Amino acid sequence: xxxxxxxxxxxxxxxxxxxxxxxxxxxxxxxxxxxxxxxxxxxxxxxxxxxxxxxxxxxxxxxxxxxxxxxxxxxxxxxxxxxxxxxxxxxxxxxxxxxxxxxxxxxxxxxxxxxxxxxx
Amino acid sequence: xxxxxxxxxxxxxxxxxxxxxxxxxxxxxxxxxxxxxxxxxxxxxxxxxxxxxxxxxxxxxxxxxxxxxxxxxxxxxxxxxxxxxxxxxxxxxxxxxxxxxxxxxxxxxxxxxxxxxxxxxxxxxxxxxxxxxxxxxxxxxxxxxxxxxxxxxxxxxxxxxxxxxxxxxxxxxxxxxxxxxxxxxxxxxxxxxxxxxxxxxxxxxxxxxxxxxxxxxxxxxxxxxxxxxxxxxxxxxxxxxxxxxxxxxxxxxxxxx
Amino acid sequence: xxxxxxxxxxxxxxxxxxxxxxxxxxxxxxxxxxxxxxxxxxxxxxxxxxxxxxxxxxxxxxxxxxxxxxxxxxxxxxxxxxxxxxxxxxxxxxxxxxxxxxxxxxxxxxxxxxxxxxxxxxxxxxxxxxxxxxxxxxxxxxxx
Ligand code: SF4
Ligand code: FES
Numbered sequence: 001x002x003x004x005x006x007x008x009x010x011x012x013x014x015x016x017x018x019x020x021x022x023x024x025x026x027x028x029x030x031x032x033x034x035x036x037x038x039x040x041x042x043x044x045x046x047x048x049x050x051x052x053x054x055x056x057x058x059x060x061x062x063x064x065x066x067x068x069x070x071x072x073x074x075x076x077x078x079x080x081x082x083x084x085x086x087x088x089x090x091x092x093x094x095x096x097x098x099x100x101x102x103x104x105x106x107x108x109x110x111x112x113x114x115x116x117x118x119x120x
Numbered sequence: 121x122x123x124x125x126x127x128x129x130x131x132x133x134x135x136x137x138x139x140x141x142x143x144x145x146x147x148x149x150x151x152x153x154x155x156x157x158x159x160x161x162x163x164x165x166x167x168x169x170x171x172x173x174x175x176x177x178x179x180x181x182x183x184x185x186x187x188x189x190x191x192x193x194x195x196x197x198x199x200x201x202x203x204x205x206x207x208x209x210x211x212x213x214x215x216x217x218x219x220x221x222x223x224x225x226x227x228x229x230x231x232x233x234x235x236x237x238x239x240x241x242x243x244x245x246x247x248x249x250x251x252x253x254x255x256x257x258x259x260x261x262x263x264x265x266x267x268x269x270x271x272x273x274x275x276x277x278x279x280x281x282x283x284x285x286x287x288x289x290x291x292x293x294x295x296x297x298x299x300x301x302x303x304x305x306x307x308x309x310x311x312x313x314x315x316x317x318x319x320x321x322x323x324x325x326x327x328x329x330x331x332x333x334x335x336x337x338x339x340x341x342x343x344x345x346x347x348x349x350x351x352x353x354x355x356x357x358x359x360x361x362x363x364x365x366x367x368x369x370x371x372x373x374x375x376x377x
Numbered sequence: 378x379x380x381x382x383x384x385x386x387x388x389x390x391x392x393x394x395x396x397x398x399x400x401x402x403x404x405x406x407x408x409x410x411x412x413x414x415x416x417x418x419x420x421x422x423x424x425x426x427x428x429x430x431x432x433x434x435x436x437x438x439x440x441x442x443x444x445x446x447x448x449x450x451x452x453x454x455x456x457x458x459x460x461x462x463x464x465x466x467x468x469x470x471x472x473x474x475x476x477x478x479x480x481x482x483x484x485x486x487x488x489x490x491x492x493x494x495x496x497x498x499x500x501x502x503x504x505x506x507x508x509x510x511x512x513x514x515x516x517x518x519x520x521x
Contacts, residue, residue, distance in 0.1 A: 011324040012354035019351075025425050026473035026502075031510035033428050033469055035517060036435070037462030043455040050443040050519050056516060057439070070432055073425045080422035083327045087285050088416060090403055109429055116436040134395045194506070218396035226396055259490030281412060284401040328479065329415045347483030 014079055014103075021076025028069045063117045070107075070113035078102035123149035123205045124372040127158055129170065130212040132219050140219065142210070155195035156184055157213070159223075172221060172223035182273030186223050187212040192275035192335045209255060214278035229275055233290050236316050237298035242309025260305050267300035269338040269343050276332035276342050288321040292332035292342030295323060299345040302352075324352075417468070418475050424468035427461070477502040 039045040056062050082102045087091045126148055130280055132140035145166055145281040147154055147158040174184040178194040184195045189203070189210050203209050219224035266357045275284045276292040283291050298317055326346045333343040402408070406416040438449035450456060481498035 011320060012318060012350070012357040016358070017353045017475050021425075022472075022476050023323065025469070027506050028513070029425065029428055029469050030466070030473050030506075031513050032432075033462065035468050035514065037428075037431070037453065038459070041450070041462075043460060047450060050446055051438065052517075052520070053446075055144055062516075064440040066432070066436070067350075067494060070429050074429055077426040077429075079423040080419055081426070082421045084416070084422065087327065088406060088419070089283065090285060090401075105426075109433065111445060112433055113429075113436070116440060117434065120436070120440050125387055132397050134397070137397075139397060215399075216401070218398040220396055239379075255488075260500075262487075262492070281401070281405055284405065292516070327419065330479070331411055331415075333482075334411070341482070344482040344485070347479075348485065351483060 014075075017072065018079035019076075019078075021072035022076070024068060025073040025076050028065075029073065032069065058120055063120070067113055067117050068095035069111040074106035074109045075103075078106040125149040125158070125200050125206065127155075127162070127207045128208055128210045129159075129162075129223070130210075130219075131170075132213075133221060140212075144208075147200075149200055151201055155186070155188055155193070155200060155209065155211060158200060158326050159195065159361070162372065163169070163220045170223075171221045180271060182271035185214050185273045185278070187215055187278065192278040194273060194275070194337050197337060214274060216278055216280075216284040217274070225274070227274070229287070229292075230272075230277065230291070231250040233294045233295065236270070236315045237290065237294045238309055238313055238316075239294070239297040239301055241301060241304065241307050242312060243306060244308060254306055256305065263305075264300045264303035267296045267303070267340055267342075270297055270300075270340050271338055273337065275335045275337065276340075279331035279335040281329060281331070282325055282327060286321065286325060289325045290316065290319075290322050292326075293340070295326070295349070296340055297350050302349070314356075317349060318357075322352050323353065347373045362377035423471035424465040425472070426468065427465050431462075439464060473506065477506070480488040 004090055033054075035045065040047045079102070085098050093096070125148075126147065127145045128142045128149055129145060130140045131143045131301065132136075145158075145162050147161055150157070154177075156177060159170065159172055159174075163172075169221060172184070172186070172194060172195075175181040177184070179194050179197045182194075186195050187193070187210075188195065188198050195211070200209070204320060212226050212330060213219045213223045217227070218229070220226050270293050274293065280289075280292055284288050300312050301307045302313065319325075323346050326343070328343060328347060330343045333341045336342065406412040435446075435449060438445045453462070476493075477499050480502060481493075482494040484498075486493045486498050
């Protein structure tokens with residue numbers, strides 16, 4: 001019990017991000033991955049035309065939707081994967097490195113998503 | 121041919137052995153016998169040195185927990201017949217605990233953790249006895265009742281991989297018991313408990329494997345208690361962040377400063 | 378605890394027992410069915426990251442124009458990508474289902490002081506899931 005309570009509080013914040021990301025990932029990703037990853041490439045359903053996508057992307061709501069769909073699930077990944085590495089491989093001594101890799105990755109992905117969606 | 125069953129029992133004598141080994145015993149298979157009856161049969165009739173704990177033989181004292189075929193079980197509530205005639209049943213001490221002898225585990229570690237979460241009513245401004253009894257509605261009782269059913273059998277510790285991975289992890293039963301007192305409206309100790317509970321070795325160490333809940337013989341649902349407390353602690357953090365001063369019952373402040 | 382491990386290492390004497398403590402193997406999650414399901418559930422996070430990465434590439438291709446986007450959708454048709462996406466989809470479904478089913482345990486709902494049965498709390502999750510999925514599919518498939 002050496003760490004300061006401050007650190008403990010941050011865990012709460014990270015856990016909130018993890019949970020919010022978990023909800024978003026559970027509700028939004030299955031249909032999105034099913035359509036773009038399987039149904040369209042395999043020709044089960046007609047691929048939406050580029051113009052239709054342009055039309056959809058012109059809405060700020062769609063872009064906000066895509067931003068949420070990218071950023072929160074990344075923080076979900078960061079949290080879960082951090083613990084999978086700690087526990088699954090018993091590498092808790094690499095604590096700082098893993099922490100930086102996971103949350104750093106999530107931050108970079110979030111910034112990238114914001115950049116792409118703003119410049120479209 | 122009389123029904124029988126073979127028990128493969130982990131034996132460990134600290135003055136003699138470096139590590140445990142298994143010894144097989146053949147035991148008659150009686151319809152109403154539980155694993156504990158077989159152990160008592162061996163101790164009475166075959167080998168008096170076999171060492172294990174038990175007391176109530178009715179699932180209430182929580183002392184007879186062992187690994188039976190790799191599953192944490194109360195041996196007084198695990199019927200031999202469920203393993204079938206001529207079966208071999210492996211009996212080991214509860215996993216992840218240090219072993220003192222044969223099937224007896226060291227509980228001091230667990231008891232230290234239990235004490236750390238202060239599982240008792242903390243009630244600084246208790247009204248005098250003359251003020252009468254403390255009334256609690258069935259709804260208020262229902263909030264914590266499930267978590268109060270724990271018998272400290274430590275089966276949930278033997279089920280939890282985080283306990284095995286991290287000796288400092290407070291663990292399922294202690295966290296659930298802390299929540300039992302946090303949710304009791306007579307208790308005012310949640311602020312005192314917060315530092316221990318909302319800690320990387322407390323609730324934040326839990327990854328919701330859920331095995332503790334599956335093996336608990338008293339349906340305590342420690343995993344649920346821990347997740348519920350995670351939400352409380354996280355929202356509390358948000359509240360104290362947004363309203364650092366106005367936050368009325370800011371437990372973090374009182375606990376840490 | 379630290380005193381414990383010291384005790385644990387000490388030699389056996391009459392009043393100072395030597396305890397036996399087994400270390401958890403690195404492969405603990407392979408040994409037991411429940412642990413294996415748990416670790417698969419946790420590994421679903423990799424599929425989440427995979428999907429987001431894919432989406433970022435998709436957005437980049439989209440931004441660069443129809444030709445670039447066409448090349449991106451062609452890549453998605455390669456057998457390798459289909460296989461990877463199929464695996465990712467299975468893991469995402471594992472995540473979604475375990476998430477919806479476990480949520481009521483983390484957030485119990487009480488009505489009139491009694492706890493609502495878990496399946497009744499989980500049901501709205503599924504309804505919402507289906508509704509959102511249908512709406513997204515409708516947006517993408519409707520011909521403007
Ligand atoms: S929570 Fe259940 S399994 Fe754990 S010690 Fe209490 S009664 Fe035993
Ligand atoms: S002997 Fe008391 S619980 Fe089994």
